[in-house]
Amino acid sequence: MSVLVTGGAGYIGAHMLLALKDAGEDAVALDNLSTGAQWLAPSDVPFIEADVGDEAALAKVFRDHNIGEVIHFAGSIVVSESIRHPLDYYENNTAKTMTLLRACVAAGVKRFIFSSTASVYGTPERVPISEQAPIRSISPYGASMSMSERILQDAAAAHDISYVTLRYFNVAGADPKGRAGEIGKPTHLIKAAAQIALGHRKEKLKIYGNDYQTPDGTAIRDYVHVSDLAQAHLAALGRLRGDGSSITLNCGYGRGSSVYEVIEAFRRVTGEALEYEIAPRRAGDPAQLIADNAAIRTILDWRPRYDDIDFIVQTAMDWERHVAKKQGTAA
Incomplete structure (x- = not known):
């Protein structure tokens, strides 16, 4: 039997495929290539270009590839974009997750891993955030994911599906072997900073707010290396195969870095200061998001193997150089 990875040509999905391949697992990638790129996925993994909301295409994939387990990454993930286009987020993240679950039920799939987000917590009352914290999403992105979590919970109870939902914090970095990384327009701090540090973008880094109630005034995030995140999903798969009960877990390092601290990490890695400018706060951005990770541990x-902000920055920089070389631009 094979593991289906939806969003397999995306940033996290591609790293998941690498982790499965390294572990000797049979996997199949599915992606509609709206934001991903097929070259990110390992070339020896079967790839299907299809939308996760296409029930007929899903039925064919489940049948042709003997799918026994699903790891679901396909969806939209940008908070600011979700505020501008909420209906797209409820369609991509919630409605299409329902379609995928229907296909799982029809195919008899009994193990499901859902890639969720700390955005479901909104502005937390306490930091670090435990899994028992109230769900109070402040963006359509967070709300669409919390709805999907509930739908999965109810579907699993009705159809004897075991699941692990991983709420992860700020994913960053790239495969240390240079096999995968984040592509496309930067929507997160570390990728944007890496491109600016390398001169691939001729602008100053924008800091969205320096008046938060934090030690240095900038927002604090729990940055988790993408390869560590993939390993967490692999461990979740092992739990489900061992007849583990369904569970929802945070995935983060349990400590955060402020925007200024990330900028300082770039100075240490590159040896040069990164120019920046202060911009207004963005809607949907809490002051702090840090995981209580006792449960997942x-x-x-x-x-985790890569719990070091300098290492995360270094792998992000290395990946941007690789992409620039691949595209024939300045590195």
Whole structure:
């Protein structure tokens, strides 16, 4: 049987395929290539270009590839974009997750891993944030994902599906071997900063707000390396195969870095200061998002390998150089 990875040509999905391949697992990638690129996925993994909302295409994939488990990454993930286009987010993240779950039920799939987000917590009352914190999304992105979590919970109860939902924090960095990374227009701090530091974007880095109630006034995020995140999903798969009960877990390092601290990490890695300018706060941005990760460490025995902001920055920089070389632009 094979593992279906939806969004397999995307940033996190491609790293998941690498983790499965490295573990000797049979996997199949599905992606509509709206934001991903097929070259990101390992070339020896079967690839299907299709939308996760296409029930007929899903039925064919499940049948032709003997799919036994699903790891679901396909969806839209940009908070600011979700505020401008909320209906697209409820369609892509919630309605299409329902379609995927219907296909799973029809095919008899019993194990499902859902890629969720810390955005479901909104502005937390306490930091670090535990899994028992109230769900109070402040963006359509967070709301669409919390709705999908509930739909999965109800579908699993009705159809004897075991699942793990991973709420991850700020994913960053790239495969240390240079096999995958983030592509496209930067929507997160570290990718944007890497492009500016390398001269691929001729502008100053924007800091969206320096008046938060944090030690240095800038927002604090729990940055987790994408390869560690993929390993967490692999550990979740192992739990489900061992007849583990369904569970929802945070995935983060349990400590955060402010925007200024990330900029300082770039100075350490590159040896040069990164120019920046202050911009207004963005809607939907809490002051702090830091995971309480005690549960995932205990339940999945998750042991991150790359918990170092300088290493995360270095791998992001290395990836941007690789992409620039691939595209024939200045590195």
